[in-house]
Amino acid sequence: MKTSRLVHRHLARQICAALASAILFAGSAVAVAAKSDRAAIEREVTRQHDASVKRLQDWIALPSIAAEHLNSREGAEYMAKLAREAGFQKVDILDTDGKPGVFATLDAGASKTVGLYFMYDVKQYDPAEWTSPPLEARIVDKPGVGKVLVGRGAVNQKGPESAFLAALHAIRDAGRKLPVNLVLVAEGEEEIGSPHIGQLVHRPEVEAALARTLGVFMPAASQSIEGGIMVSLGAKGVVELELVASGEKWGRGPAKDIHSSLKAMVDSPAWRLVKALDTLVSEDGNTIAIDNYPVAPPISAEEKAMIAAAIAERDEAVTKKQYGVSHWIDDLPFQAAYERLVSQPTINIEGLVGGYTGPGGKTVLPHRAVAKIDMRLVPGMTMDGAVAALKAHLVKRGYTDIEVNVSGGYDPTSSSAKARLIQAQVSVLKRDGLKPMLWPRNAGSYPGFVFTNPPLSLASGHFGLGHGSGAHAPDEYYLIESSNPAVRGYDGAVMSFVDYLYELAR
Known part of the structure; x- marks a missing residue:
């Protein structure tokens, strides 16, 4: 019995060694095949x-x-x-x-x-x-x-x-x-x-x-x-929308474009839109001032470390030249500017449209003005929450006539x-x-x-x-x-x- 057990153990060791060799050979063959495959694909x-x-x-x-x-x-x-x-x-x-x-x-x-x-x-x-x-x-x-x-x-x-x-x-x-x-x-x-x-x-x-x-x-x-x-x-979320001021909806101002001389006695929907826009942000336009707007969580130490490591490989002058800028917001240092880029929500005016926009001047008082807006969102915020806060803010300040037309958007990821x-x-x-x-x-x-x-x-x-x-x-x-x-x-x-x-x- 003892001799038999020894023989079995010896055979088992031989089998294990053989299996190990086979697995190693197969792994090497796969590695060679993968290298060969890649070369053929690259050709x-x-x-x-x-x-x-x-x-x-x-x-x-x-x-x-x-x-x-x-x-x-x-x-x-x-x-x-x-x-x-x-x-x-x-x-x-x-x-x-x-x-x-x-x-x-x-x-x-x-x-x-x-x-x-x-x-x-x-x-x-x-x-x-x-x-x-x-x-x-x-x-x-x-x-x-x-x-x-x-x-x-x-x-x-x-x-x-x-x-x-x-x-x-x-x-x-x-x-x-x-x-x-x-x-x-x-x-x-x-x-x-x-x-x-x-x-x-x-x-x-x-x-x-x-x-x-x-x-x-x-x-x-x-x-x-x-x-x-x-x-x-990940990526920030976004909301795309238009804010529209019009004489028809407001009940003041003209129902069609009229001569600009009449501004002395007629309200301007364009100015109403500008005044409404001004309530959405701080004086410099860089901080969101909407009442009860979703609060972005503070940037984490881990995120700061990621940014520091990444920008160490970048040239600030080249980056500024690429974007055509000479200053970051508040003249922030490079890393602080990128920390803001990653962690802060934004409200941006993509375009302002109203009245005459062709060459030269045309003395009209526009009956309608539109601001095309995008709002970027960070984790912890939602599209629905941001839009709801914007609408409530405008209503609270008496801008119930300004239309908020959301065209698309989604949450952060x-x-x-x-x-x-x-x-x-x-x-x-x-x-x-x-x-x-x-x-x-x-x-x-x-x-x-x-x-x-x-x-x-x-x-x-x-x-x-x-x-x-x-x-x-x-x-x-x-x-x-x-x-x-x-x-x-x-x-x-x-x-x-x-x-x-x-x-x-x-």
Whole structure:
């Protein structure tokens, strides 16, 4: 019996050693295969470069502008076409009470599923303000940056999204299997505050598909012009609205534009609007003064540390030049200005419209004036709470006649730094020799709340190497060929998405 037990133990040890060797060999084989796969995919990315850039140029040539009701159906149909060409097997155009959206799924037979959020609408543009026609998507030399593609939607958001689609093309055409399944939700109303995003995401079939994902990300061009990169853990919320003063609603002032000489005896709706606006903020316009407005929580020590680490890699002078400013609010130091950017809600006047706005003067007393407003929200605040406080404030001060017309908006969004979606980003960037910095939240907004809030309660974020700038402004661009080795061009951005998908599959 004793001899038998010894023999059994010896055999067991041999079997364990053999299994360990087999596992180690298999792991090595997988590592080699992964390296081989990546090389094949990268060759395909290079081969398809011209076709991928042309795909982006063609997409930019069809602007979907929700604010102008331009090409909303056509934009959805084009997005659906791009998804099918990239390999999504099930692609549906979904109608809402506003603009249609797109829902698509790609079943690769993988064990993990990843969610995608795309937007295909773009901001309005005035061609006269551009040095290159905004729909031609020309590639031009930009000193200190490289060859860039200039066009409306180039970086916000068609450029990075096209790079992600190019990654899917390259993986497939290299004869490799996509390492994860994909669920895509794409909308055409982000630039007006995503008023119907819930009608897309919370449809039973869409919500069920998203619930199986490990999180949802939006392709982005996240590198600064110097090459630094931040991993954002969230974004501010936003409310878009108009405040309207009119003689008809007020019961004072004219019911139509009249001669300005009559101001001596007739009230002005334009001045009424200006006076109402002045009650919303402090004397310098930098602090919200609305009664009972939701209070933003104080910035945390952890968030301060994130900001300090991130801006240590930035050049304040370059940042000011990029924005065309010479001072921050209250002449704050660089770090304090960024702490304010991350932690403070805002009320911004996007535009004031009333009466005559053409060349020269026209002596009229306008019967109507409009202020286009956006309000940014931070965690702890809600869209409904902010709008309710604004309306109550105006009523309390006697401005019951001023219309508050909300066109869109949503709550802030946050994800944990420990989420798999976020940790995979950090891993990919570090492996690429970069130093990713965690960032508390973007100052801009996207409707990530619909993924991070119940019932889905998923992680959500942005990812992508590459660079671009000029979102919402003239000469918006996306980098194609970089003159700075630290900043990835178009093909480098495509490969970052390839690496991210494989990392998420681990």
